Amino acid sequence: MLKKTGYQEKEIVKKEFPPLKHLKKGPKAFIECYQKIPCNPCTTSCPHDAITIKGDIINRPKLDLAKCVGCGICVYNCPGLAIMVVGQADNPDYKTFDIPYEFYPLPNKGDRVLGLNRKGEELGMFTVLRVLNNKRQDKTALVRVKVPNEFLYDFATIKVGEDNE
Amino acid sequence: MKHYDVVVVGAGPAGMACAINATKHGLTVLLVERDDFLGGQLIKQTHMFFGSEKQYAKTRGIDIATILKKELLKQDHVDIMLDTSALAIYDDKVITLLNHHDYIKVKANAIVVATGASEKVLAFPNNDLPGIYGAGAVQTLMNVHGVKPGKSVVMVGAGNIGLIVSYQLLQAGVDVKAVVEASDSIGGYLVHAQKLRRLGVPILTNHSVKEAHGATALEELIIWKLDENFSGIAGTEKRIETDTCCLSVGLKPSSEMLRQAGAEMTYVRSLGGYVPYINQNHETTVNNLFVCGDVSGIEEASSAMVEGFIVGLTLANRFKNVPNFSVLMTDLKTQLKDLRAGETGEHIMKGIKQIMRGDHHA
Numbered sequence: 348m349l350k351k352t353g354y355q356e357k358e359i360v361k362k363e364f365p366p367l368k369h370l371k372k373g374p375k376a377f378i379e380c381y382q383k384i385p386c387n388p389c390t391t392s393c394p395h396d397a398i399t400i401k402g403d404i405i406n407r408p409k410l411d412l413a414k415c416v417g418c419g420i421c422v423y424n425c426p427g428l429a430i431m432v433v434g435q436a437d438n439p440d441y442k443t444f445d446i447p448y449e450f451y452p453l454p455n456k457g458d459r460v461l462g463l464n465r466k467g468e469e470l471g472m473f474t475v476l477r478v479l480n481n482k483r484q485d486k487t488a489l490v491r492v493k494v495p496n497e498f499l500y501d502f503a504t505i506k507v508g509e510d511n512e
Numbered sequence: 513m514k515h516y517d518v519v520v521v522g523a524g525p526a527g528m529a530c531a532i533n534a535t536k537h538g539l540t541v542l543l544v545e546r547d548d549f550l551g552g553q554l555i556k557q558t559h560m561f562f563g564s565e566k567q568y569a570k571t572r573g574i575d576i577a578t579i580l581k582k583e584l585l586k587q588d589h590v591d592i593m594l595d596t597s598a599l600a601i602y603d604d605k606v607i608t609l610l611n612h613h614d615y616i617k618v619k620a621n622a623i624v625v626a627t628g629a630s631e632k633v634l635a636f637p638n639n640d641l642p643g644i645y646g647a648g649a650v651q652t653l654m655n656v657h658g659v660k661p662g663k664s665v666v667m668v669g670a671g672n673i674g675l676i677v678s679y680q681l682l683q684a685g686v687d688v689k690a691v692v693e694a695s696d697s698i699g700g701y702l703v704h705a706q707k708l709r710r711l712g713v714p715i716l717t718n719h720s721v722k723e724a725h726g727a728t729a730l731e732e733l734i735i736w737k738l739d740e741n742f743s744g745i746a747g748t749e750k751r752i753e754t755d756t757c758c759l760s761v762g763l764k765p766s767s768e769m770l771r772q773a774g775a776e777m778t779y780v781r782s783l784g785g786y787v788p789y790i791n792q793n794h795e796t797t798v799n800n801l802f803v804c805g806d807v808s809g810i811e812e813a814s815s816a817m818v819e820g821f822i823v824g825l826t827l828a829n830r831f832k833n834v835p836n837f838s839v840l841m842t843d844l845k846t847q848l849k850d851l852r853a854g855e856t857g858e859h860i861m862k863g864i865k866q867i868m869r870g871d872h873h874a
Binding site for chain 2: 349350351352353354355379380381382383384385386387388391392403404405424425426427428429449450451463464465466467468485486487503504506
């Protein structure tokens, strides 16, 4: 279906998602690279050797959850913008998502932004916890969003400046 | 008449890479470019490229153009002529050029045609209304001149260009109403499609444009569902109000100059159109006439660049001895093989097999 519609089914997202027991140990990357692509910056950029591509460059990357510290470097190095980092929030009812974001204006810490699922459907207004956009990131900002647990397998990105409250 | 070891026609990724490698190993090179800048289509590409570090993966296309340009300008034996069109290639390897009103003849030991590709169009009633563009024109407006092409857009074609330009339109603040794709699946990389879809852009496979309406410019587009024979199904029409429609329905190699030069050509669908027969080193059936990049088959810019490096190295070794030639060549060939792995690559490899000399002459 992904090949017809451009979005991944929730059941598959659930299956590929970093298991909750690992998230308890710390933030983890979630790689949504479902198709074979001749591409490897995720592996070459990871300072913890947590991402590997076995054999040919065309193969899908594999994440070693034990090695991943959720630093987010792969998130802005992935040319497909197909990686995010999921972590525990202060409040146990929420998770944090670090997503790649390439739109201006960038949100600011504390802003309420519109959360969207993989189909672009609106999930509600969520709080921005952090925005990183240093030179090394080469114009792909890293935005941390606080997302209620109920949208763990739905949240995909944000829209800034859409006021639905 | 000036005499060069190599004249390269076209300063996109393929032509620049070829010129770099040829001159780096001691050849005199003239690089001719129709536009007034180096880089070809790279300068419009604001997205990060796939591939590995060797092809500058994760670097944005526009920055790859800068990297290649710096490398090229470092070399001593390369002349660059911008604003210059190559007109014709003659048997004695004389190539004629037009620079504004000056008609120039240059002689070369070898000529490399790296003229790239041009966009295909889609036939539908009123497709000549203002507001209906090729995707390349929209990219030029937005990313070269900083001009928004319109308020909203319908993108026709879900190949990589259609998907990438749609994303760039969103970044420019244009409302992308839909991506319409005639085939039953998305042709471009799915990560590009995922980027659009999660921002709410519907991707309508098995759909095409029926007709366009507008008094003096595009006002609305009628799209409809296609059956398995790509014919529109009456009764499935949908009306989309939009001032812009962007056509991204494929590229065809700009290979006319090769035909003129006497290279044997053939039509290969998977390579986009008429392409020359070539050997492993990208030499056409005309001795010392080479090709690299999209002119011999539509592919990614990364592959075009590696092909350029291969041709440049081949020429350097032909006219001057390159000491570590086989090591360098093996590395480049491996890079190209890696870039052509996978589904898309298989399709391209099948096409390339059809134009490989040997197969043809056997």
